[in-house]
Amino acid sequence: MAEELTKAHELAERQREIGVAEFFSRNRHLLGFDNKRKALLTTIKEAVDNSLDACEEANILPEVIVEVVDMQNDRFRVIVEDNGPGIVKKQIPKIFAKLLYGSKFHSMKQARGQQGIGISASVMYAQLTTGKPAKITSKISPTQPAHHYELRIDTQHNKPEIVKEETAEWKKEHGTRIELDIEASYLGGMQSVDEYLKQTAITNPHATIIFTNPKAEQIIFPRAIEAMPKEPKSILPHPYGVELGILINMLRNTEARTLQSFLVNSFSRVSSVAAKQICENAALLPAAKPSEMSREAAEQLMRGIQKTKLMMPPTDCISPIGAEALEKGLRKEVNAEFYASVSRSPSVYRGNPFVIEAGIAYGGNQDSEGTVRLLRFANRVPLLYQQGACAIARSVINTAWRSYGLSQSQGALPLGPCTILVHIASVWVPFTSESKEAIAHYPEIIKEVKLALQECGRKLSSYVRKKRNIQTESKRRSYIETYIPHVSSALKELIGLSAKDEERAKILLKELLEKHRGKLESVEFDPAKNVEYDKEFAAIGKEEKEGKKERQTTLKEGDADE
Amino acid sequence: MSNKIIAQIKDIASEVYKKILKKKQPDLSMPLRALTNVKYDPKEGYFEILGKTKSRTLTASTIRTFAQTLKMMALSKELVEKKDIATKREAYYVSKNWGEAMFKEQPESDTVMDDYEAMMSVNREQIGFIPEEKGGDIAGELIVIDKDPETGKDIKIDCTKFGSGAYSVPSSVEELKFETNAKFILAIETAGMFQRLVKHKYWKKAKCILISMGGVPTRSCRRFIRKLSDDKKLPVYVFTDGDPYGWLNIYRTLKVGSGNAAHINKYFCVPSAKFIGITAQDILDYKLPTHPLKDVDIKRVKDGMKNDPFVKHHREWQKNLDLLVKLKKRAEQQALAKHGLNYVISNYLPEKLKNQKTWLP
Numbered sequence: 001m002a003e004e005l006t007k008a009h010e011l012a013e014r015q016r017e018i019g020v021a022e023f024f025s026r027n028r029h030l031l032g033f034d035n036k037r038k039a040l041l042t043t044i045k046e047a048v049d050n051s052l053d054a055c056e057e058a059n060i061l062p063e064v065i066v067e068v069v070d071m072q073n074d075r076f077r078v079i080v081e082d083n084g085p086g087i088v089k090k091q092i093p094k095i096f097a098k099l100l101y102g103s104k105f106h107s108m109k110q111a112r113g114q115q116g117i118g119i120s121a122s123v124m125y126a127q128l129t130t131g132k133p134a135k136i137t138s139k140i141s142p143t144q145p146a147h148h149y150e151l152r153i154d155t156q157h158n159k160p161e162i163v164k165e166e167t168a169e170w171k172k173e174h175g176t177r178i179e180l181d182i183e184a185s186y187l188g189g190m191q192s193v194d195e196y197l198k199q200t201a202i203t204n205p206h207a208t209i210i211f212t213n214p215k216a217e218q219i220i221f222p223r224a225i226e227a228m229p230k231e232p233k234s235i236l237p238h239p240y241g242v243e244l245g246i247l248i249n250m251l252r253n254t255e256a257r258t259l260q261s262f263l264v265n266s267f268s269r270v271s272s273v274a275a276k277q278i279c280e281n282a283a284l285l286p287a288a289k290p291s292e293m294s295r296e297a298a299e300q301l302m303r304g305i306q307k308t309k310l311m312m313p314p315t316d317c318i319s320p321i322g323a324e325a326l327e328k329g330l331r332k333e334v335n336a337e338f339y340a341s342v343s344r345s346p347s348v349y350r351g352n353p354f355v356i357e358a359g360i361a362y363g364g365n366q367d368s369e370g371t372v373r374l375l376r377f378a379n380r381v382p383l384l385y386q387q388g389a390c391a392i393a394r395s396v397i398n399t400a401w402r403s404y405g406l407s408q409s410q411g412a413l414p415l416g417p418c419t420i421l422v423h424i425a426s427v428w429v430p431f432t433s434e435s436k437e438a439i440a441h442y443p444e445i446i447k448e449v450k451l452a453l454q455e456c457g458r459k460l461s462s463y464v465r466k467k468r469n470i471q472t473e474s475k476r477r478s479y480i481e482t483y484i485p486h487v488s489s490a491l492k493e494l495i496g497l498s499a500k501d502e503e504r505a506k507i508l509l510k511e512l513l514e515k516h517r518g519k520l521e522s523v524e525f526d527p528a529k530n531v532e533y534d535k536e537f538a539a540i541g542k543e544e545k546e547g548k549k550e551r552q553t554t555l556k557e558g559d560a561d562e
Numbered sequence: 563m564s565n566k567i568i569a570q571i572k573d574i575a576s577e578v579y580k581k582i583l584k585k586k587q588p589d590l591s592m593p594l595r596a597l598t599n600v601k602y603d604p605k606e607g608y609f610e611i612l613g614k615t616k617s618r619t620l621t622a623s624t625i626r627t628f629a630q631t632l633k634m635m636a637l638s639k640e641l642v643e644k645k646d647i648a649t650k651r652e653a654y655y656v657s658k659n660w661g662e663a664m665f666k667e668q669p670e671s672d673t674v675m676d677d678y679e680a681m682m683s684v685n686r687e688q689i690g691f692i693p694e695e696k697g698g699d700i701a702g703e704l705i706v707i708d709k710d711p712e713t714g715k716d717i718k719i720d721c722t723k724f725g726s727g728a729y730s731v732p733s734s735v736e737e738l739k740f741e742t743n744a745k746f747i748l749a750i751e752t753a754g755m756f757q758r759l760v761k762h763k764y765w766k767k768a769k770c771i772l773i774s775m776g777g778v779p780t781r782s783c784r785r786f787i788r789k790l791s792d793d794k795k796l797p798v799y800v801f802t803d804g805d806p807y808g809w810l811n812i813y814r815t816l817k818v819g820s821g822n823a824a825h826i827n828k829y830f831c832v833p834s835a836k837f838i839g840i841t842a843q844d845i846l847d848y849k850l851p852t853h854p855l856k857d858v859d860i861k862r863v864k865d866g867m868k869n870d871p872f873v874k875h876h877r878e879w880q881k882n883l884d885l886l887v888k889l890k891k892r893a894e895q896q897a898l899a900k901h902g903l904n905y906v907i908s909n910y911l912p913e914k915l916k917n918q919k920t921w922l923p
Contacts (some may be wrong), residue, residue, distance in 0.1 A: 438585060483625040486629035486630075487620070487628060491575055491578065509582060509620075512586075513625070515618075539686050
């Protein structure tokens, strides 16, 4: 029987594998390249994140140089250079020109990067919009030469394509430099590169960032703390957080020969006793061979894990910023009357430990109209987009701010002259998308953020209450002073006081009435009181007064996503 | 007289100033103007003021009123010195010159004025202020001798010659003199009833003087009735609605004075007055059409039983109020019209006047 040529065969002709790079090049918005303005930010963000991660891993105080050069016609050259440990020659092409390649995905450790997509996505975006290859220079030791590469991504096969490769002279002892030509637009405002770098400086006081903007102006964010943050430790995944598919993979690939040793060696907080307990709860033999286990057995194992009481994961893998450093950063950015900050003790969602930190700056020269300003950070990285979709915003909305002295309508951010900062540090920050803009709504996270905010809120409310009392009192005093002259002038009319006596009566009356009220504490905002406030720093990224035109252009381009 | 007033004003102000010089909080003290500060002495026949005073100490919360009281005193001093007068409303407008110390509403300035008046323990005419409201309407067998404001000559006003209209009691009655052949004075609550009696010349038939009080009688109306009844030795009968307001507010105030004017009741009461108006018993006896008692009426009765020294003294009044509460009804003067429009003239008043047992003290 001759093979019939069916429609399915016809369709089969057109069916083929989709390269991951190909997929992302079509869906670049998933990676944060939705529009020109955001593309510039994302490119710089990915490079800076990598630089900071690299420096911290090598225990080097970071010094990151960022340069954006206007190449005309909406094209910009982005240069990011660090003093990190450098990258060995053979890894350079894969790291920069292969998607989903990296060191961080498989390790349970607090880091900025997670998926191994970021920088190679930027390279791909550059290639897509300007056709230019990425230029990478890296040096790992003063005694070795630097390597220079020009790279492209073979999007079909998600493979690096080396355009040029050479050794080069570089004065730096070690470090990495990337240069990308991309289509972009450079604008100020709350979602600008300037704002991103400034916020990065707030939560990374141990880093120096030198930024040269397209107007060739140099902005330096100098290091504020001469000490590295506590190095986060890498931990094994906790059994509570593992998913079935991953568990099956782990079982297949483990070198352990028994189920018991697999459990002990692949997970944190599983002792051999606990492993036995899991096996018992799963009705599996501890001596079973992991590589021979069926899908059904893996599912049994999952249920066994859930049934077994295990210690929560270790939390020393997290390196929070600390309440004090956080407040210091806020003081630099906002000149307020009152500050409060808190660093919560670690908590766990789906087996992943995390820490929530929050800070509040109230009053001062902040705008008292409109909603509060919310600054969100994840593993020290500022989150500038997708505020509405973020668990942090949800928590802020869910907190009852009215009892803390801010006004708030149902289901909305509070109103008032206030900046709220929230930082989540975790071995695995659950973002809602690859562009890493919003935190997923895990109830544990929402709850912890809320608790942190409430802690700050309580401090805030006692300040706001005190301020209100003093204001009532001073109103009352000015009330007194309004009527004193009427008392004395009436006395003058009644018993013919001289002008001098009238004056005297006024003074005596004032003394008399204030004697009973005690000394009045001043709550007038003193802009000079906060010595840490840096006016120029605070102005960075803020649109100028006449920047309204700019904003309109922004809207036209569909740039403003919030 | 006016010199004495000015000296008194200056004394009060000097006290205040001295206290200030001594760095002590000055205060103004005045008799408490409330029913709790009066006692009813049946011999004297009016609400006598007791010793309770309230004092306004200068503090942050009282400074505005304190300043206003002093300002009001200064205004009064000026008025007395210049022998001028100002109405309550005019005084309120004068305050608009006082900057922040001005009165926002007239009730505010009225209260301050009443306090000041009590502080001085005089009638407000003596300190330069006169009331707005007219005193009441008069018709009947009476000639009032007043003075021409320009020439100062006597003018005789014959209250029988107003036709269907009436003579109005002036705001100041101290200088008036009277001539009359009437046998009694009949004080009437409503203008409507007064109109009916005037139209049918009841005053001629009964040889009396009719006075329309128009609700709670004003001070000058009270003073007029008192003066007239004292000068001409005339009994005073009061004819009001059969409800707590007519009895406890209108009649009681006319007869013995009020808590609010405790400091001047002595001159502004008519202790000889007798009540011949609608009683609770009348409602039954005359089968009058009624309205249900309102909550405010019941409250007024309870309040009177508990706090009004006049009610507490007279069992008859207590019985009357009790009966009313039991009936849960009230009746107006005009309800007599049920028996014919002129029933009040032909039957009710003659019967009541004849039978003293139906009166209330």
